[in-house]
Each structure stands twice: as C-alpha cells, then as structure tokens.
Amino acid sequence: MSLRLFRSLSVQLMHKRFYKKQPVRVRFAPSPTGQLHLGGLRTALYNYLFARKNDGTFILRIEDTDQSRLQVGAMEKLQEDLLWAGIIPDEGPIAGGPSAPYVQSKRLNLYQEQVEKLLENGSAYYCFCSERRLEMMRKEAIKAGEVPKYDNRCRHLEKDVINTKISRQEPRCIRFKLPDKSTTFHDMVYGDLTINQTEGDPVIIKTDGFPTYHFANVVDDHFMEISHILRGVEWQTSTGKHLQIYNAFGWTPPQFGHLPLILNADGTKLSKRQGDITVDAFRKDGIFPLALLNYITYAGGGFQREEGFQSVCHTYADLIHQFDVERINTSSSKLHHDKLLEFNKLELSNLLDDTDNLGFLVHKMQKMILQTFPDRRNDGSLQMDEHHMITILQWARNRITKLNDLVSTDLAFLWVNPSLSIDDPGTIGSLQTLCTELENWDGNNFKKHQLNDYLRKFATDNGVKFSTLMKSLRTALSGLEHGPGVAEMMEILGKEETLQRLKQCNIQ
Numbered sequence: 001m002s003l004r005l006f007r008s009l010s011v012q013l014m015h016k017r018f019y020k021k022q023p024v025r026v027r028f029a030p031s032p033t034g035q036l037h038l039g040g041l042r043t044a045l046y047n048y049l050f051a052r053k054n055d056g057t058f059i060l061r062i063e064d065t066d067q068s069r070l071q072v073g074a075m076e077k078l079q080e081d082l083l084w085a086g087i088i089p090d091e092g093p094i095a096g097g098p099s100a101p102y103v104q105s106k107r108l109n110l111y112q113e114q115v116e117k118l119l120e121n122g123s124a125y126y127c128f129c130s131e132r133r134l135e136m137m138r139k140e141a142i143k144a145g146e147v148p149k150y151d152n153r154c155r156h157l158e159k160d161v162i163n164t165k166i167s168r169q170e171p172r173c174i175r176f177k178l179p180d181k182s183t184t185f186h187d188m189v190y191g192d193l194t195i196n197q198t199e200g201d202p203v204i205i206k207t208d209g210f211p212t213y214h215f216a217n218v219v220d221d222h223f224m225e226i227s228h229i230l231r232g233v234e235w236q237t238s239t240g241k242h243l244q245i246y247n248a249f250g251w252t253p254p255q256f257g258h259l260p261l262i263l264n265a266d267g268t269k270l271s272k273r274q275g276d277i278t279v280d281a282f283r284k285d286g287i288f289p290l291a292l293l294n295y296i297t298y299a300g301g302g303f304q305r306e307e308g309f310q311s312v313c314h315t316y317a318d319l320i321h322q323f324d325v326e327r328i329n330t331s332s333s334k335l336h337h338d339k340l341l342e343f344n345k346l347e348l349s350n351l352l353d354d355t356d357n358l359g360f361l362v363h364k365m366q367k368m369i370l371q372t373f374p375d376r377r378n379d380g381s382l383q384m385d386e387h388h389m390i391t392i393l394q395w396a397r398n399r400i401t402k403l404n405d406l407v408s409t410d411l412a413f414l415w416v417n418p419s420l421s422i423d424d425p426g427t428i429g430s431l432q433t434l435c436t437e438l439e440n441w442d443g444n445n446f447k448k449h450q451l452n453d454y455l456r457k458f459a460t461d462n463g464v465k466f467s468t469l470m471k472s473l474r475t476a477l478s479g480l481e482h483g484p485g486v487a488e489m490m491e492i493l494g495k496e497e498t499l500q501r502l503k504q505c506n507i508q
C-alpha cells in the first residue's frame with residue numbers, strides 16, 4: 001500500500017470515528033431580510049433531514065447583524081413558514097434551548113468578548129481607514145481593471161498610534177488578519193477543495209460595533225457546538241475565511257458541505273426577487289407542504305432512489321430514512337414545475353386516503369368556497385356539509401392537482417348555479433318531462449351509470465337526439481360547453497340540486 005493511500009485511509013477512519021462520536025448539531029441561519037424562498041427552504045430541509053437521520057439537533061439561528069437590511073416582521077414570517085413546511089427547530093428563538101439567545105443581535109457581548117481574544121493574540125487589528133479612503137481605493141482598482149480589495153494598511157500601525165487614535169475616539173472597525181495562504185478542506189458534497197486567498201483583510205466588527213456575518217457566524221457555530229454545516233454553494237469561498245478564523249481562535253471547525261445552486265428548468269437562475277419562489281407564494285397557490293419538499297428534493301438529489309421513488313410524494317419519515325448527504329449532486333439542481341403539480345396531486349391523494357385528514361381538507365375547502373363565492377354564503381343553496389364535501393373531494397381527486405382547482409371556472413358549477421336561459425321551446429319541453437320523471441327517482445340511485453342508461457332511453461322514448469339532450473343538459477347544469485360527463489355531473493350535484501337547476505332553466 002502506498003503511503004499516500006495509507007494516509008488517506010487513516011484520515012478517513014479518523015474522520016469516521018469523529019463523525020460517530022460527536023453529537024450531530026446543525027443549524028439553519030437565515031438573515032431576516034426578506035421572505036423564505038426555495039433556496040432557503042432547501043437549506044433548512046437538508047439540515048433538518050440530516051439532524052433527524054443522525055439523531056441530532058436542528059437549530060434555527062437568526063442572523064440579523066446587518067441592521068440596514070432588516071425587514072420588519074421577516075423573522076416571525078420565517079418561523080411561520082418553517083412551521084408550515086413541518087421543519088420544526090429543536091432549538092431556536094421560539095423553542096429556546098441551551099445556547100439561547102438564538103438571535104444574533106442579542107449576542108453582541110459575546111462577539112465583543114471574543115474579538116478581544118483575536119486582538120490580543122495578534123490575529124485582528126483596529127482599522128481607522130475612512131470610508132472616503134476605501135471608496136477611492138475601490139474606484140482606482142475598478143479603473144485599473146482589478147478586483148477591489150483593502151490594502152491592509154492598518155495592519156502595520158504602531159501601538160502608540162493606535163492608542164492615540166482610540167483615545168481621540170476616532171471611528172474604527174476591527175479587521176481579521178487573513179493569512180496569505182490558500183485553505184484546504186473536505187467538503188461533504190464537493191470533496192477536497194482548496195480556496196485561494198485573494199482578498200484584503202475582512203472587517204469582523206463594524207464601526208457601529210456590530211459583527212459582520214463572517215465573524216458572528218463562526219463564533220456562534222463554535223459556541224452552539226455546531227458539528228456540520230450544510231449551506232448554499234454561494235458560501236463556499238467564504239469557508240476558507242471561516243476556517244482561518246477557527247484557526248486563529250484555536251477551535252476545531254465543524255464539517256462543511258455545500259449545496260449546489262437551484263435553477264429553473266431552463267437553466268436560468270432563480271432570483272430572490274422573483275415573488276413566485278417564496279414559500280408563501282406556493283402556500284397561497286394551494287401547494288401542500290410535502291409536495292413542495294418533494295419538489296425540492298427531487299431536484300437536489302441526496303436520496304436513495306429506489307424503484308418508483310419518483311412517482312411517490314414521500315412522507316417526512318421516508319425523506320429522513322432515504323436521505324444521504326453523499327448522494328447530493330454537485331451539479332446544479334433543476335426545478336421542474338410539472339413535477340410540483342404531480343407531487344401535489346399525489347399528496348392530495350395521500351391526504352384523502354387517511355380519514356384523519358378529512359376534517360382539515362373539508363374545512364379548507366369550505367373556507368375557500370365561501371371566499372370565492374361570497375354571494376352564495378347566505379342564499380342557503382350552497383351545499384357544504386361535510387359528507388357532500390368529502391364526496392366531491394373523492395370524485396375530484398383524479399381531476400385536480402390543487403384544492404383551489406375546485407373553484408376554478410371549469411368546476412365552479414359545483415358551487416354556482418349557472419342560471420342560464422334556454423330559448424328553444426322543444427328543449428324546454430323535454431327538460432320539463434325529464435324533471436317530472438326524475439322527481440320520482442330515489443336520491444340514492446342517482447348514480448352515473450343508472451343515469452346514463454336512463455338518459456339514453458329517455459332520448460329515444462321522447463324522440464330527441466341524444467347529443468342534443470346532453471348539450472342542453474350540460475348547459476343547464478354547468479353553463480359549460482365541455483367538462484365532466486352529464487350523468488357524472490348529475491351524480492355529483494345530487495338529485496335536489498340537479499332538479500333545481502333544470503327547473504330554473506325551464507322557468508326562463
């Protein structure tokens with residue numbers, strides 16, 4: 001065995017042992033600068049699954065140190081969206097926990113205390129450069145076609161100069177002395193990586209006393225004893241910097257894994273500004289939480305895809321069971337919208353198959369119907385009892401992908417009498433005869449097949465063309481030219497409603 005191979009194997013063994021021993025603690029660390037969107041949801045989900053899979057702890061930490069970008073109410077909304085998605089933190093602002101507080105702006109003393117250590121051991125320094133100087137440097141670099149970076153000037157200030165400036169209360173920030181070397185680490189998803197150092201020394205404590213993302217993030221991950229970090233690939237280059245900060249403190253870093261970009265099916269980038277990729281937009285559009293999660297996992301990989309995997313909307317337990325970090329793709333994850341609708345349809349079926357969910361679905365539907373057809377609320381004609389709702393849901397399960405399809409134009413007839421007038425006296429006559437005959441039917445026999453046979457016979461007996469009869473019935477019952485079969489429509493509306501609609505046509 002070559003030395004190289006031996007070394008690599010022993011590193012892997014050590015890695016395995018370490019991996020087993022340390023309790024798994026992962027976190028989702030959003031900044032409350034806007035709504036939770038698909039990218040954020042994916043990060044939260046994969047961390048959650050990783051925690052559950054490894055009997056670990058899933059933590060929610062709010063990173064609100066960039067006060068200028070905060071959005072009022074965003075933190076609360078984020079937590080609400082996670083709850084809706086069923087991704088429930090074990091520790092966080094609501095759940096509390098041993099590492100509280102879980103909101104960075106409430107941890108400022110800790111950052112202050114920790115940065116002192118870096119100042120003392122020479123890994124950080126005060127910087128007094130004015131915004132004007134920095135701006136000039138930036139402009140010059142751009143003019144010269146270079147990437148702007150800080151020239152590390154204040155690294156070299158004498159101690160007494162620093163003390164004088166501090167005693168004069170000159171505005172200052174604190175910068176980290178970024179070692180001039182590349183950083184190598186093992187990415188759980190991308191494998192071994194080397195990040196080259198090309199930046200100037202980064203600010204870790206801003207002039208306003210707030211930490212920057214990089215610093216607060218590392219300090220908190222350490223003190224919250226985070227074992228693994230799964231986050232978007234856009235943070236991969238920052239990992240080099242973060243590892244250098246761990247090193248300066250003498251701390252053992254967690255393991256890092258980066259999740260590939262999520263793209264639209266056509267390969268274009270998802271934009272946070274695209275309103276329709278927020279969790280809230282999917283929720284309002286009638287997408288079920290598990291359908292959304294399956295949509296994301298379908299795109300991102302990370303699962304043992306057994307046979308039939310793709311045509312099932314998996315439960316939380318399935319997703320946890322099948323999750324495997326090593327299977328996450330390194331190539332970008334493409335979203336397929338038709339898959340989302342497919343998962344939603346499957347999830348609707350799953351929900352309908354479990355009687356425990358029926359009450360919830362009925363309640364949702366009743367609310368939606370009353371909102372869509374407010375005029376029908378009090379006229380007593382809206383059949384909305386639980387039994388009828390369940391019948392409709394079971395009938396519609398193969399026709400709809402979302403609950404709100406039930407109030408779309410195609411199916412509005414379920415709730416609204418089209419009240420159309422039919423002018424042709426011949427047709428009115430046959431409908432009248434039909435009504436009289438149907439009056440004698442037992443409501444329990446008002447079934448598609450019986451009705452179909454009966455209507456055929458009725459057409460023959462009354463000398464009406466079957467297709468003409470069907471057309472006028474369809475119009476009278478739904479106001480539609482196309483749609484479900486007439487007998488099917490009659491069954492779903494029931495005897496009373498069918499007769500009422502037919503009679504109303506006759507009167508006009």
Ligand code: GLU
Nearest residue numbers: 029030031063217231235
């Ligand atoms: N606050 C960062 C964000 O908004 C967290 C990145 C990380 O997970 O380290 O995405």
